[in-house]
Amino acid sequence: MRFSYLLLVCALAGCGGVDPTGPTSSGTVAITATPSGAIHRGSNEFTLKLTAGSIAPGSKEHTSVEVTPWMPAMGHGAPSDPTIVDNGGGTFSVKDVEFSMPGTWELRVKVTSDVGNGTSTFKYEVP
Secondary structure (H helix, E strand, O other): OOOHHHHHHHHOOOOOOOOOOOOOOEEEOOOEEOOOOOOOEEEEEEHHHHHHEEEEEHHHOOOEEEEEEEEOOEEEOOOOOOEEEEOOEEEEEEEEEEEEOOOEEEEEEEEEEEEEEEEEEEEEEEE
């Protein structure tokens, strides 16, 4: 079961400018992040999609999503916190994701839900 979960995460990771090696993930909730356009310096927007095995995303009654932009080479995050909006059906809009300088950035996502938890780290090259 875990092997098929990892295949699902890796298959979904190829879209949206994600590092071609795929995101690092753990937990029972699969997370995909799709940028709304080309990644750039400044404010970016993403759509997050959560799935948990065969359970429909809309069945999640209590879901908490944390998104942290992080620049590992510099050891710091963004100057402000992103805005997260629950669109229903396991889909979230993430706005105001501030990549303040060029280089490799991570979008660290943590999900806590009544049907499972998960984390994923997506890497982006900011020009």
